[in-house]
Amino acid sequence: MNRLSSHLHGRTILIVDDIPANLAVAVDYLEDSGFNVMVAQDGEEGVERAQLVRPDLILLDVMMPGIDGFETCRRLKKIESTRDIPVIFMTALADTKDKVAAFAAGGVDYVTKPFQVEELLARITTHLTLRAAQKQLVTQNAQLHTSEVRYRRLFETAKDGILLLDFETGRITDVNASVVDMLGYSRNHFLNQTLWEVAPFKDIPACRITFNELKTREHVSLEHWPLAAHDHSLVDVEFIGNVYNVDGARVAQCNIRDITSRIQDQARIRYMALHDTLTGLPNRILLQDRLSQAITLACRNKERVAVLMLDLDHFKHINDSLGHHIGDSLLEAVSMRLRACLRDSDIVARLGGDEFVIALPEVATNQDSEEVVQKVLTSLLDPFEIDGHKLQISGSIGIAQYPLDGENPGVLLRAADTAMYAAKAKVRGSYKFFTPELNLATQRRLMLVNDLHHASARGEFLLYYQPQISTKTSVITGVEALLRWKHPHLGFISPIEFIPLLEELGLIIEVGRWVLKTACLQSVAWKNEGLPQVRMAANVSAQQFYRGDLARTVEEVLRESQIDPKWLELELTETLTLDDSDTTINIMLKLKQLGVSLSLDDFGTGWSSLSYLRRFPLDRIKIDRSFMRDIPSQPAAEAVVTSIIDLARNLGLTCIAEGVETTEQLDYLEIKKCAEIQGFLYSPALPASDCGELIRLGKPAFIIVPDVIADVGSGDNLLRINGSIS
Numbered sequence: 001m002n003r004l005s006s007h008l009h010g011r012t013i014l015i016v017d018d019i020p021a022n023l024a025v026a027v028d029y030l031e032d033s034g035f036n037v038m039v040a041q042d043g044e045e046g047v048e049r050a051q052l053v054r055p056d057l058i059l060l061d062v063m064m065p066g067i068d069g070f071e072t073c074r075r076l077k078k079i080e081s082t083r084d085i086p087v088i089f090m091t092a093l094a095d096t097k098d099k100v101a102a103f104a105a106g107g108v109d110y111v112t113k114p115f116q117v118e119e120l121l122a123r124i125t126t127h128l129t130l131r132a133a134q135k136q137l138v139t140q141n142a143q144l145h146t147s148e149v150r151y152r153r154l155f156e157t158a159k160d161g162i163l164l165l166d167f168e169t170g171r172i173t174d175v176n177a178s179v180v181d182m183l184g185y186s187r188n189h190f191l192n193q194t195l196w197e198v199a200p201f202k203d204i205p206a207c208r209i210t211f212n213e214l215k216t217r218e219h220v221s222l223e224h225w226p227l228a229a230h231d232h233s234l235v236d237v238e239f240i241g242n243v244y245n246v247d248g249a250r251v252a253q254c255n256i257r258d259i260t261s262r263i264q265d266q267a268r269i270r271y272m273a274l275h276d277t278l279t280g281l282p283n284r285i286l287l288q289d290r291l292s293q294a295i296t297l298a299c300r301n302k303e304r305v306a307v308l309m310l311d312l313d314h315f316k317h318i319n320d321s322l323g324h325h326i327g328d329s330l331l332e333a334v335s336m337r338l339r340a341c342l343r344d345s346d347i348v349a350r351l352g353g354d355e356f357v358i359a360l361p362e363v364a365t366n367q368d369s370e371e372v373v374q375k376v377l378t379s380l381l382d383p384f385e386i387d388g389h390k391l392q393i394s395g396s397i398g399i400a401q402y403p404l405d406g407e408n409p410g411v412l413l414r415a416a417d418t419a420m421y422a423a424k425a426k427v428r429g430s431y432k433f434f435t436p437e438l439n440l441a442t443q444r445r446l447m448l449v450n451d452l453h454h455a456s457a458r459g460e461f462l463l464y465y466q467p468q469i470s471t472k473t474s475v476i477t478g479v480e481a482l483l484r485w486k487h488p489h490l491g492f493i494s495p496i497e498f499i500p501l502l503e504e505l506g507l508i509i510e511v512g513r514w515v516l517k518t519a520c521l522q523s524v525a526w527k528n529e530g531l532p533q534v535r536m537a538a539n540v541s542a543q544q545f546y547r548g549d550l551a552r553t554v555e556e557v558l559r560e561s562q563i564d565p566k567w568l569e570l571e572l573t574e575t576l577t578l579d580d581s582d583t584t585i586n587i588m589l590k591l592k593q594l595g596v597s598l599s600l601d602d603f604g605t606g607w608s609s610l611s612y613l614r615r616f617p618l619d620r621i622k623i624d625r626s627f628m629r630d631i632p633s634q635p636a637a638e639a640v641v642t643s644i645i646d647l648a649r650n651l652g653l654t655c656i657a658e659g660v661e662t663t664e665q666l667d668y669l670e671i672k673k674c675a676e677i678q679g680f681l682y683s684p685a686l687p688a689s690d691c692g693e694l695i696r697l698g699k700p701a702f703i704i705v706p707d708v709i710a711d712v713g714s715g716d717n718l719l720r721i722n723g724s725i726s
């Protein structure tokens with residue numbers, strides 16, 4: 001038995017013959033082979049059945065009664081449903097004419113009777129296979145057509161710009177709408193041009209190479225091409241090239257993807273990573289990078305690099321009193337002034353907070369650096385006008401130099417930082433070159449910072465009290481509580497050194513509360529001992545004032561200590577009360593409502609604006625002790641002191657002079673009718689018991705010779721002085 005290949009199995013064959021009996025053998029044979037065989041006995045029946053059963057192939061006898069085979073075939077070819085069915089003619093005639101007629105009628109083949117069944121089967125199989133292939137081709141063509149349509153649609157609507165290039169020549173055969181949108185050139189601008197000759201691609205030298213690469217590798221992708229659009233704007237694109245076979249021809253498809261915003265994002269992120277967002281100045285990372293470059297260059301040219309660390313003085317106060325918004329604006333304004341007074345080759349960076357670094361790449365001598373430092377400090381002198389506030393600010397600068405003080409950015413920055421702190425400790429608004437000795441100061445600072453954390457818990461803080469004396473009656477009218485830190489190893493540390501550290505650490509609020517409470521309790525204790533009552537003055541730092549909810553703290557302390565509020569005075573330092581903002585005045589008013597009095601400390605050193613004096617609910621002005629030094633020798637100092645005393649009188653405020661050390665000073669103040677004085681002339685700050693003794697005496701019973709106290713400060717040798725009380 002013949003086996004049909006599986007795809008032909010079960011196919012239907014219609015045999016049209018007037019004497020089917022003649023074909024009995026063939027029918028059996030075909031059925032045995034797996035075909036489905038049907039028979040019709042004349043042409044008309046054949047056409048009818050063919051329409052009905054849709055055979056896969058028709059065997060058609062030529063000579064038949066009625067319509068003959070040719071006519072039958074012609075009819076079949078006219079009918080839609082049967083048109084494509086292959087027809088094989090069966091003919092007894094071996095005539096060429098008939099053969100021609102058979103093909104002309106639409107047959108695909110003919111067999112001559114009597115035929116060999118094997119031959120018949122072979123021909124049938126061939127034509128069925130051919131037919132199947134044909135059908136497949138048709139569906140494939142249909143599919144091809146739809147995918148082409150789909151491709152076209154994708155091509156036109158793609159977000160990517162797509163350019164189709166002739167693979168051989170590189171000429172552009174088509175571009176889609178996105179290319180036109182993206183680059184602003186018309187479609188025609190591109191057509192028939194090679195990629196590397198047409199704008200804007202011709203500006204990219206890699207174009208030609210890329211195309212050649214595409215030819216060998218069939219795929220290239222390039223992360224970033226900046227293309228100039230027709231309107232000269234820059235479009236960043238990613239370029240992806242692929243090669244496809246289309247109808248046997250090779251086509252290069254080049255996609256350009258607009259990544260402008262991605263590139264911008266990346267640039268922004270990179271910029272943000274390397275710059276300070278507020279001022280736009282380089283940050284620490286970029287600074288270190290630039291500094292390294294400058295050092296490399298200086299090493300080669302045998303030059304120096306100077307690193308200036310600039311820290312703004314009292315910036316914290318501005319932030320605390322006027323808010324971050326003003327603080328930020330001030331930093332921006334400062335950064336602008338710095339840029340303006342420096343050369344382009346100088347590097348200015350902001351390390352955060354109020355710290356700026358200026359690197360000078362080409363300096364030869366200390367003097368070169370000093371000139372720039374002077375310029376920088378001078379540039380800060382003019383007040384800054386911010387949001388209606390006139391802000392005066394100074395800066396302290398530390399200078400380190402390559403190669404003298406260090407070989408790399410890290411060491412130099414640390415050295416400049418150390419020098420800056422030293423400058424700050426000296427006088428605000430000054431500068432200092434790094435010296436190796438300064439490292440010791442830094443180490444000490446670090447140690448103190450470390451120890452301060454535990455000082456309060458370990459009871460290392462105590463209060464000393466310095467009398468305030470009436471110039472008229474010479475009796476003690478008040479005392480100022482002054483904080484002392486008795487370090488377990490170093491002994492007494494000056495508040496000038498540790499109070500700024502407490503502020504930096506944020507500990508001043510807690511310690512300040514302790515000061516207030518201890519002072520009040522001492523006042524009550526003296527009263528209970530039967531001493532004449534005097535004012536108790538306590539110092540309040542800016543942080544306590546603005547961040548510490550001071551009114552609440554004071555209220556609590558008054559309650560806890562049971563002190564009569566009229567005996568408590570708060571000393572607010574002038575540098576703290578930056579302006580007459582409502583915040584400042586409101587806090588002051590709240591304090592006044594509690595019944596305590598307020599004095600303005602260190603008057604004359606801070607903000608020159610005197611207008612706020614009128615608005616502040618103050619009781620007393622303390623003339624800063626720096627003026628006292630030059631009294632009575634310097635007329636200018638005298639003039640200032642005189643005008644402060646007059647001003648206070650006009651405003652109805654009491655005046656107290658600090659730092660009175662000599663009788664000449666006292667005489668002068670008496671003449672000028674300054675109400676009170678405080679100073680070593682009468683007494684330094686003393687432990688509570690000693691100060692209590694003085695109050696009990698009602699009058700200071702001794703005078704300390706100024707020379708003796710000159711180097712006393714607030715240290716241990718106070719006891720020695722106390723020992724001399726007679």
Ligand code: C2E
Pocket residue numbers: 466481482483484494495496499512515538539540541571601602625658659660661678679680681684685713714
């Ligand atoms: P201040 O408030 O101006 O305190 C007066 C300072 O002048 C005291 O220094 C005092 O010992 C010193 N002094 C007094 N008489 C004379 C004199 O005749 N000649 C000289 N040259 N100095 C004199 P001290 O105790 O070292 O305090 C320094 C600063 O530390 C204070 O200056 C104040 O600003 C701060 N301070 C002290 N205790 C506290 C406190 O409890 N809280 C706060 N926030 N600050 C404090």
Ligand code: CA
Pocket residue numbers: 480539571601
């Ligand atoms: Ca004070």
Ligand code: CA
Pocket residue numbers: 601602622624625658
């Ligand atoms: Ca003072």
